[in-house]
Every structure is written in structure tokens, then in C-alpha cells.
Amino acid sequence: MSESANCIFCKIVRGEIPSIKIHEDAQTLSFMDVRPASPGHTLVISKAHTPNLLEIAEADLLAVTVVVQRVAQAIQKALAPDGMRVSQFNGAAAGQTVFHYHVHIIPTQEGQRIGAHGRDQADAQQLESLAAQIRAALGS
Ligand code: AMP
Ligand code: ZN
Secondary structure, three states: OOOOOOOOOHHOOOOOOOOOOEEEOOOOOEEEOOOOOOOOOOEEEEEEOOOOOHHHHHHHHHHHHHHHHHHHHHHHHOOOOEEEEEEEOHHHHHHOOOOOEEEEEEEEEOOOOOOOOOOOOOOHHHHHHHHHHHHHHHHH
């Protein structure tokens, strides 16, 4: 069995499990993190299964990075956070839990302490509402 068969992000790419999408193109997919570290926490992934930064093909890395900037600009426009953390983990020892290349975009507010990951599953309607605002900003 291939590595991607049981990979949760490959399952999202294949539409086998649901996600709240922000953006999609030939090489990348962006969707809401189900356990957000803060409201608006978005993931940008490569569609190709590749575990981490060390192994991703340059073309996929470039495609993800360009979309990270576009989605971050849309989050800024839609949610006006005070700042934004962009992070990416390589290996369990670094805190990686899903071994399919992805970048976190985490809106931050002045004076609020946030972790790298959220603890609790977000309310689906709240995620949907944030996603709609970010999608609208992306399209405008
Ligand atoms: P990392 O530690 O960088 O591998 O983070 C993986 C992230 O994926 C975590 O923030 C999880 O909350 C998130 N995550 C895991 N499964 C899903 C899913 N089915 N849909 C959306 N986000 C997910
Ligand atoms: Zn995968």
C-alpha cells in the first residue's frame, strides 16, 4: 500500500474526507484547520504526497509558498489580525503530526498567547463563517 493511501491530507485531496476549503489549484489545497490555534487558522498543503520540506519537489514548494502569501493577504484583509504566524514542522521531534507537507497560517492578536496547535475541535459553523470571509477576500 502506498504511503498516501492512509494519509489524512491525501484523503482530503481525494475528497474522501471533508474539509472547509479556502482555495484550490492544480498543485495546492488550502483549508481550515479543524483544531485552530486561533480563529482563521488555515493550512496550505501540496496536493502531491510528500512528507516535509526536506523532500518536497521545488515546483510544489514554490506553488505552496505563493499560495501561502495570497491566503495570508486574504486573512489580513478579512480578519485584520494584529499579526500572523506562518509555521511548518519537519519530523515528530519538531512537533509535526501529519506527515504530508503543509504550512500553517495563524492569525495572532496583540497580548494573546497562542500555541503552535489548537487543542479543541472548532465549531463547524464558526469555521464555515471564517472561511467564507477569507474566500471573499481572496476573490476580491
Ligand atoms: P502539524 O503538527 O504541523 O503536522 O499539524 C497538523 C495540523 O493538521 C494540526 O493543526 C491539526 O489540527 C490539523 N488537522 C489534522 N487533521 C485535520 C483535518 N481532517 N482537517 C483539518 N485540519 C486537520
Ligand atoms: Zn499525503
